[in-house]
Amino acid sequence: MITSLLVANRGEIACRVIRTAKAMGLTTVAVHSAVDHDARHVHTADRRVDLGGAKPADSYLAIDKLIDAALTSGAQAVHPGYGFLSENADFARAVEAAGLIFIGPPAAAIEAMGSKSAAKALMEQAGVPLVPGYHGADQSPESFRVAAQGIGYPVLLKASAGGGGKGMKVVQHEAELTDALLSARREAQAAFGDDRLLLEKYLLKPRHVEIQIFADQHGNCLYLHERDCSIQRRHQKVVEEAPAPGLTDQTRRAMGEAAVRAAQAIGYVGAGTVEFLLDERGEFFFMEMNTRLQVEHPVTEAITGLDLVAWQIRVAGGEPLPISQSQVPLLGHAIEVRLYAEDPDQDFLPASGRLELYREPALTAGQRIDSGVNEGDLISPFYDPMLGKLVAWGENREQARLRLLDLLRKTFVGGVRTNRAFLCRILEHPAFAAAELDTDFIPRHAAHLLRPSSPLPDTFWQQAAIAFLHGEPTERRADDPDSPWADRSGQRFGLPASYRLHLHCNGEQRVVRLDPGLTVADNRAAIRNGATLYLSWDDELLEVTRFDPIAAADTRPQPEGGLIAPMNGSIVQVLVKPGQAVAAGTPLIVLEAMKMEHSIRARQSGVVKQLCCSEGDMVSEGAVLVEMEPHSSLAGEASERGSVQ
Structure with missing residues (x-):
């Protein structure tokens, strides 16, 4: 039985694992880099170990440092979370060689699926349908060129050793292949320490549907239904839901059984995900297997009522699965969105900076937030820009959609650009409400989802000015509290009372004049944090500040070029x-x-x-x-x- 564990990860997954382990009565140890010394997951754990460094290679990817941290802290087991070393066979072996328990599959299983090329060969033997492609050992550009010609463009390059969109490039024409190969190799090397690639036929209008599987050390393996992860940007998932809309019971069973065959073919143990592409005809093709827990596991937990992290710990400790396939529940519908620090209007460029504002709402029925940040945290350029996951469950899909939209609109982030408004637009879109899903959803509806910036209307400036006035300090002069000059009412002798505010937002400046007594509209969320006002407008949380007109008049534009x-x-x-x-x-x-x-x-x-x-x-x-x-x-x-x- 496991009594203490170290979490070899950071962010919201580290927080989640630590909370679950502590609820089970386990002692928990957090590791952190120099950048993360004050991170949320560090304060959540019972103990902490400083790995030093800032870049992942010097901290969360440093196997020797992690093993030493586990041994010196007295941890009995290591949970890898997801990302970093979670699918690294060498790390799993190092954990076991140190006499520790690896909370994940055997190293051999990770190795079998860690190479997407080898995995496809294994799946072919196991009778799992495959997408046409090339996954050979010859990694020369000429081999890829010949394979792409044989398959036909467009094709998709993928990192053989990992996922998450790293090292993944769509190549439309042969002229693009050389540059795409070089870029994909660099990304793969930086993310996984392995620059090997594979090539697949790029299917048009497919859905990305994956099966959650779980296996124990006693030969039992079952599937916990499916998730639709079709809505993606840069080949990374943005919205996930379970069960997949429109999937028949027959297709669900066929995909689930194929996923179990895939897991059994490699002697799998623990939580894993078998990912498929599903075409319009209902045919499905094996993509890859992620030998770890997935970011989107909460939607599976929501529709089954199961705690997958607790299952991971118990299975790693030698316990059998507590239920059989026929006992797996399927309750209602759940949807998850990933809240990222990024700018959707600038090709989803990651954003870094300080979280000047981070407020999670009080949760209501069916709502859940898994986050790994606090207000004031620094979002660094070294790690994935995901701030957290927002999840909603409902008795049906529409109830889950509306609950998630409500949760998203009541979650406020300021100081860095986020995709919050973009996610709201996805959930609001008629095509999403109608479950018209495929992997081209975002490009197809880009005109609605990605809105170009435009001048803010007068109504916005009026609301901002009103919110500023109501957020101003109300203290009066201590030396003469009855003086009319200490009053902020805007009263002027012989003239009507009024206010004049100089405001700045989104690069615009405006002088706003107001009469007193006005209030903020009920449907506007306004949060004052120091000198900055955060005002919700069209699902964006805009930062408004006051400016000195004299100082502003002395500014000069930056030189062009x-x-x-x-x-x-x-x-x-x-x-x-x-x-x-x-x-x-x-x-x-x-x-x-x-x-x-x-x-x-x-x-x-x-x-x-x-x-x-x-x-x-x-x-x-x-x-x-x-x-x-x-x-x-x-x-x-x-x-x-x-x-x-």
Whole structure:
């Protein structure tokens, strides 16, 4: 029986595992990097161990440090969470070699499914249907080129050693293949320490449906129904729900049984997920198996009433599964959204910075939040930008959808850009309400989901001014409390009372005049935090501040021609040289942040005037990376030089 465990992870999954383990009476140990020394999961645990470092390679990916932390803290078992080393066979072996219990599958099972190429070969032998593709040992560009030609474009490159969208690239034409291979390899190496890739046929309008399986050490294995994870951006899941809408009992059973065969083929133990692509005809194809607990496991818990983390701990301790397949409940419907620090309007660029505001509402029936952050936390560029998961259960899908929308609108985050409004628009969309789901949902409805910024209306500024006034301090002068000059009523002798506020929001400035006695509309959420007002508007939580008009008049616009870093990160590649002419849209710099690569492209045609960064540099958001000179100015200079000569 396990009595103490170390959680080799961070964020909301570490918090979840620690809470469950403590509820079971176990002693818990949290590990943390130098960046995470004051993180929420650290304060949740009974003990803490400092791994040092900031980058994952120096902390959460450092196997020796984690094993040493477990041994020195007296932990009996290690829970890997998800991400980082959760699907690393070497880590599982190191845990077992140290005399500790690994709360996950055997290393051999991780290894079997850790290579997507080998996994597909195994699944073919087990009779599980596969997507056409190439998963051979020859990793040369020519092998991929020949395979892609044989399969037919578009094709999908995937990291062989992991998931989560890292190392995944859609290639529409052969001309894109070489660059896509290089980028996918770099992402795979950075995320998983393994740059091997595989290639698959990119199916049109598929649904992403996965089966939750669970196996014990006594040969028992069952499936806990399915989840639909079709709504994705950058090949990463954004919305997940269970059960999958419109799935027949026959298809559910066929997919579940195929998933169990997949698990039994590799001697699996513990929680795992077998992922399938489901086409419009109802045919399904094996994608991969995640040999760990998934981010979206709460929706399975919601429709079954089971605690999968508690099951993990008990199964790792040698206990048999407590129920059989026929006893697995299927109750109602559940939907989950992932709340990310990112900017949906800028191609979902991750956002970093300080959480100046983080407020979770009081939960009502069917609502749940799994988060790993607190107000004041620093969101760093080193880790995944997910802040937490919001989940709602209902007796039917529509009730779950409305409960989740209510939960999302009452969760407030400020200081960093988030996808909160974007998630609200997904849940509100008629196509989502009608369960019209496939992996192209976001691109298809981008015009509604991704709204370009526009000037804020007068009604917004009026509401902001009213909220500011009601949030102002009410103290009166201590030396003369009855003085009319100490009153904030706006009264002026011989003139009507009024207020004038200078406000700033989203790059706009406005002078707002108000009559006293006005109140904030009931449907607007306004939160005052220090000098900043957070006002909910069209599902966005906008930051409003007051500004000094005299100081503002002295500001100067920034010079044109500089391309800046959209976020904190490290420079992976510099693709141009000073003096090089480039066309609009040409990639200039490749920036890595939060385990993903992002290309910085030329906004217009021109010539590279100066490079302000080098490969390997860490850069801060807003730092100038490249100075550009437009063609027009160069043409003028050339003309002048020509006339002189």
